[in-house]
Amino acid sequence: MSFSKKTAARRTALQALYQWLMTDAGISDIENQFKDSQDLSRVDIDYFHELISQATAQFEPLKEMLSDDVDRPFDEITPVEKAILLIGSYELVNKIEMPGRVVINESVNAAKKFGADQSHRMINGVLDRIAKRVRPNEF
Numbered sequence: 001m002s003f004s005k006k007t008a009a010r011r012t013a014l015q016a017l018y019q020w021l022m023t024d025a026g027i028s029d030i031e032n033q034f035k036d037s038q039d040l041s042r043v044d045i046d047y048f049h050e051l052i053s054q055a056t057a058q059f060e061p062l063k064e065m066l067s068d069d070v071d072r073p074f075d076e077i078t079p080v081e082k083a084i085l086l087i088g089s090y091e092l093v094n095k096i097e098m099p100g101r102v103v104i105n106e107s108v109n110a111a112k113k114f115g116a117d118q119s120h121r122m123i124n125g126v127l128d129r130i131a132k133r134v135r136p137n138e139f
Contacts, residue, residue: 007106010106012038013052070085081116088127091103
């Protein structure tokens, strides 16, 4: 299956954010490790950088926004789900030029591939509610 460079950037960012959530490593160190150890030729490197740097820089406001829409404490969400939600919510709020349905679909597909069984339903519901708030004209 062929993926766009943006999809590849999201999937690589998911892995980097997962590592960031699981370790005390700085996001720039993680980014450098990814660039040194992985073939990123099919990844939109600039978008990967933006996603991980901005999702971590905006972690607290994104976490606060997400906490309004998840059905359990944020700390109880798995690291994979947190990473997917951080990317999706960042894109919904900050990447207005990207259709919201594309953002949600990419997030749901990532959850189906990497998340816990049925986590894609939670991801879909949370991001759909956020999209309706932050993009009322689109939704």
